[in-house]
Amino acid sequence: MLSEAGKKAGRAIGNSLWGNKTDYVRLGDLNGNSVGNAREAARIQAEADEERIENELVADQIRHVMELNYSSTNIDHNINVLAELDSILASLPTLSWNRSDAEKKLHKTAKAKIMMGIEICLSKEPNNPIVRRIADKYAY
Numbered sequence: 508m509l510s511e512a513g514k515k516a517g518r519a520i521g522n523s524l525w526g527n528k529t530d531y532v533r534l535g536d537l538n539g540n541s542v543g544n545a546r547e548a549a550r551i552q553a554e555a556d557e558e559r560i561e562n563e564l565v566a567d568q569i570r571h572v573m574e575l576n577y578s579s580t581n582i583d584h585n586i587n588v589l590a591e592l593d594s595i596l597a598s599l600p601t602l603s604w605n606r607s608d609a610e611k612k613l614h615k616t617a618k619a620k621i622m623m624g625i626e627i628c629l630s631k632e633p634n635n636p637i638v639r640r641i642a643d644k645y646a647y
Contacts, residue, residue, distance in 0.1 A: 565609035568595065572617050577627050582635065585628050589641050592621045621645055 572595065578584045595617050600606050606614065625647045628638040641647075 561607065562609045565607070565613050569609075569613050569616050572613070572620055575620060577624050579627070579631075582628060582632050582638075585624055586635075586637050586641075589621060589624045589628070589638075592617045592624070593641065593644075596621070618645070622647065 572592065575588050575591065577588060596614060599610050599614055603611065603614075621641070622645065625638065625642045625645065628635065629642060629647075632638060
């Protein structure tokens with residue numbers, strides 16, 4: 508009985524110090540919440556956290572794509588940038604309606620950057636077979 512009282516006292520102290528930031532989910536009847544409501548709230552919160560993390564990761568990828576630069580003199584560097592952008596596009600869901608809004612923005616950004624890179628590369632070396640293959644893939 509003393510052990511149980513110690514647990515309860517510890518949780519009460521923890522709740523008063525850290526409030527909702529405790530590391531366990533309350534499943535009891537607190538503030539009118541039933542066990543089912545508490546589980547549903549925890550599930551909804553987990554889904555929201557997962558979506559937020561996914562959007563942050565895609566935003567980081569968009570920033571990375573925007574930071575990629577082409578060289579006016581180094582065709583090998585440009586081919587590496589094109590290959591990296593191609594792999595980013597290949598990692599996205601194939602069908603556009605399966606993409607989130609953030610993934611659609613990433614696709615649009617990467618595709619525009621690829622088209623610009625193809626144009627730069629073809630202006631320097633119009634007969635480069637690697638550049639031609641990428642240009643054909645993206646119907647340039």
